[in-house]
Amino acid sequence: MQDIKVSVCTPVYGVEAFIERCARSLFTQSYKNIEYIFVNDCTPDRSMEVLQQVLSDYPERKDSVKIVNHKTNRGLAAARQSAISQVTGDYLFHLDSDDYLEHDAIRLYAERAMETDADIVVADYQFVSETGCIPHIDKIPENKTEYVKMLLARKVSIEVWGRLIRCDLVRNHHLFAPEHISISEDYVVTPLMAYYANRVIKVDAVLVNYVRYNPQSTTANVGRKGLESAVKAMALVES
Secondary structure (H helix, E strand, O other), rough: OOOOOEEEEEOOOOOOOOHHHHHHHOOOOOOEEEEEEEEOOOOOHHHHHHHHHHOOHHHHHHHHHHEEEEOOOHHHHHHHHHHHOOOOOOEEEEEOOEEEEOOHHHHHHHHHHHHHHHHHHHHEEEEEEOOEEEEOOOOOOOOOHHHHHHHHOOOOOOOOEEEEEEHHHHHHHHOOOOOOOOOHHHHHHHHHHHOOOEEEEEEEEEEEEEOOOOOOHHHHHHHHHHHHEEEEHHHHHHH
């Protein structure tokens, strides 16, 4: 079977101190059939310059990289949607630009997808702090209905990043987070993705490193507006 093409979607905003590690973890993946889509959401720092500098070290990946530039800052949900509009792969994979992957991550995701023909492949991840790492392990039930219930109850991870998702699943069911939701936007779409998926399969390995010490991250800057956004997300899920 020919290797599936994976489109990695990465929004960029305020990650000058983190994007080099993220980009290198992407460009050095052992899996070769990858396209990379970076969305510059009007980042106010040197994030895009750093990205270009890193890319110059991997000329073999250059033709597989697309950069989308927003004219105004539109937020994470819009950046992800802009990235999805550019994908040409069989599956897509969201990775935030302050996080990073293990060397064999995409290969392990892709092999599991090809073995099972699953619409969604998930894996474990670890929280990365300045003092160490803490693994996060989810138990995924074989029964898809039970998995959807667990997502709705937040008993398993609801993040859209760290999942290999068939592109047609997203497009055919218009599974995009609303642009006006800045907190809990994943909660609006992840249960729907699982509901519509033919099956959800897991790789039993820690493949994603989730950085917890970026002061510019969305989760580090919640505030009143963020809480209101979370309430809106809950109302959308309920409806």
